[in-house]
Amino acid sequence: MTSARSARNKRVARSKLARDKAATYSKVASLAEVTADSLEAVLDKIDSEVFSELRQIANHIETLRREIATLQPGKMHRVSIPAAGVELDAIVSATESASNTILECAEQIMATDARDAKRYKAFVEDRMLKVFEACSFQDLTGQRIARVVDTLKQIEARVARFAKAARAEGSSRPRPPARGATNSQEAIDRIIGAGMSRRPPR
Amino acid sequence: MPVDVAMPILVVDDYKTMIRIIRNLLKQLGFEHVDEAADGSEALKKMREKKYGLIISDWNMEPMTGYELLKEVRADTQLSKTPFIMVTAESKTENVVAAKKAGVNNYIVKPFNAQTLKSKIDAVFGE
Numbered sequence: 001m002t003s004a005r006s007a008r009n010k011r012v013a014r015s016k017l018a019r020d021k022a023a024t025y026s027k028v029a030s031l032a033e034v035t036a037d038s039l040e041a042v043l044d045k046i047d048s049e050v051f052s053e054l055r056q057i058a059n060h061i062e063t064l065r066r067e068i069a070t071l072q073p074g075k076m077h078r079v080s081i082p083a084a085g086v087e088l089d090a091i092v093s094a095t096e097s098a099s100n101t102i103l104e105c106a107e108q109i110m111a112t113d114a115r116d117a118k119r120y121k122a123f124v125e126d127r128m129l130k131v132f133e134a135c136s137f138q139d140l141t142g143q144r145i146a147r148v149v150d151t152l153k154q155i156e157a158r159v160a161r162f163a164k165a166a167r168a169e170g171s172s173r174p175r176p177p178a179r180g181a182t183n184s185q186e187a188i189d190r191i192i193g194a195g196m197s198r199r200p201p202r
Numbered sequence: 203m204p205v206d207v208a209m210p211i212l213v214v215d216d217y218k219t220m221i222r223i224i225r226n227l228l229k230q231l232g233f234e235h236v237d238e239a240a241d242g243s244e245a246l247k248k249m250r251e252k253k254y255g256l257i258i259s260d261w262n263m264e265p266m267t268g269y270e271l272l273k274e275v276r277a278d279t280q281l282s283k284t285p286f287i288m289v290t291a292e293s294k295t296e297n298v299v300a301a302k303k304a305g306v307n308n309y310i311v312k313p314f315n316a317q318t319l320k321s322k323i324d325a326v327f328g329e
Contacts, residue, residue, distance in 0.1 A: 125230070129227070129230050129316050132223050132226045132227055132230075132316075133223070133313070133314075133315045133316065135219060135223055136223050136312055136313045136314070137313060138217070138220075139215075139217045139219060139291070139312060140291050140312055140313060142217065143262065143291050182293040182294060183293040183294065184293070185310065185311050187295075188293060188298050188311050191298045191299060191302065192298060192302055192306075192308060192309045
């Protein structure tokens with residue numbers, strides 16, 4: 001008897017539980033539908049903003065890509081910077097050579113016996129001539145420095161343009177550097193000497 | 203023809219130091235009458251005011267370069283016979299050839315010494 005009652009109670013309980021579950025699912029589904037409806041406009045707006053941001057990032061990357069190409073980093077690496085290095089090496093060499101010549105002349109004049117005035121004068125004049133010649137390094141180094149400055153300005157201009165594209169600060173104006181193979185005086189004499197008239201053309 | 207050390211020489215260079223050096227070298231070689239100009243246009247003006255026996259000019263100057271001066275001189279019937287020596291750091295073949303075509307009498311590359319200057323002046327005057 002007791003056993004039969006217990007079994008009936010269990011069936012009632014299961015039936016009640018099933019009814020409660022059905023009610024919960026229905027409520028959840030309903031709530032989800034309402035939520036989805038209310039979020040649709042928000043999600044649409046977020047989609048549009050994200051798309052716009054991604055478009056801007058893509059455009060910016062494209063601009064940077066173009067500016068990097070304009071920078072010509074390969075040319076800078078292969079030509080401009082090595083050429084500037086060669087000019088600076090030549091400046092150091094010319095300055096050192098001129099300084100040594102001038103110092104040697106000064107030392108020789110200081111060490112020369114001045115008792116024979118005529119001989120001493122001739123010796124000093126000869127050494128002074130060497131000093132004059134040595135001083136011509138100033139003109140050459142000036143021109144070499146101008147070329148290095150040109151190269152630096154060109155690099156500065158390109159980097160400034162890139163920085164501007166990357167929305168950083170900077171601006172400058174580009175100028176082309178001087179380039180070309182050089183000749184010694186002997187080579188120039190050969191070019192000039194070939195069919196060279198000693199008189200000006202008529 | 204012997205070089206006339208009394209002839210007036212015009213040295214054209216925008217570097218005061220270089221003018222000073224050339225002037226002193228010329229003095230050592232016996233040339234006392236040396237005038238100077240800072241660029242081609244100033245040189246041209248001086249050449250039209252005074253007759254020079256020799257022009258010694260740099261290439262790179264502003265506003266008028268030595269090369270432009272050379273062409274102006276050769277194109278001017280009053281000045282065209284004036285001997286012209288280019289003294290420059292521009293030692294590229296195209297520069298030398300261009301100067302030669304324009305009528306330069308000799309071409310000295312910097313740096314140079316008194317002996318080189320003397321030998322080129324002698325060559326211009328046929329010694």
